[in-house]
Amino acid sequence: MKDNEETVVLVDENDREVGTAEKLEAHVSGALHRAFSVFVLNGRGELLLQRRAAGKYHCGGLWTNTCCGHPRPGEPVAAAARRRLNEEMGIDCELSPAGTFVYRAEVGGGLVEHEYDHVFLARHEDDPSPDPAEADAWRWADVETLIADAEASPAEFTPWFALALRELAQATGAPA
Secondary structure: OOHHHOEEEEEOOOOOEEEEEEHHHHHHHOOOEEEEEEEEEOOOOEEEEEEEOOOOOOOOOOEEOOEEEOOOOOOOHHHHHHHHHHHHHOOOOOOEEEEEEEEEEEEEOOEEEEEEEEEEEEEOOOOOOOOOOOEEEEEEEEHHHHHHHHHHOHHHEOOOHHHHHHHHHHHHOOOO
């Protein structure tokens, strides 16, 4: 199944399921749907970033958090986040919930991300083995430097990245 052919879970502003939609259709219509963002930190406090593969149907070539995606209908969000972290970055580790937020952003090509996003935190020391169809580059970055980079060059990052990073910082008590 191609990335843009998956089904997403439509939700209301309280994350209550209200239906399903084909993923591309949800992004064309701007329907609110459930999503997740995973942040992997190492023991030095560095965040693992990925650059979305150029072939992704939106936001290709932009830097973002370690992993993001959508749970399938009936799939618990934490299980989906762990599954996608392994599929995208070749990392299998425990995840901890770190908050939620809702955002809406135009992502180009007439597509809209309108997501109820669940943020997860993981600790991992090893370098990833990304699927090149998902991520064409990766790097570890100091969080303070990363916040400054995202503010100075927002066009190099996905629209949800700074919002999710802020949610993570609030959950962990780190400055954002």
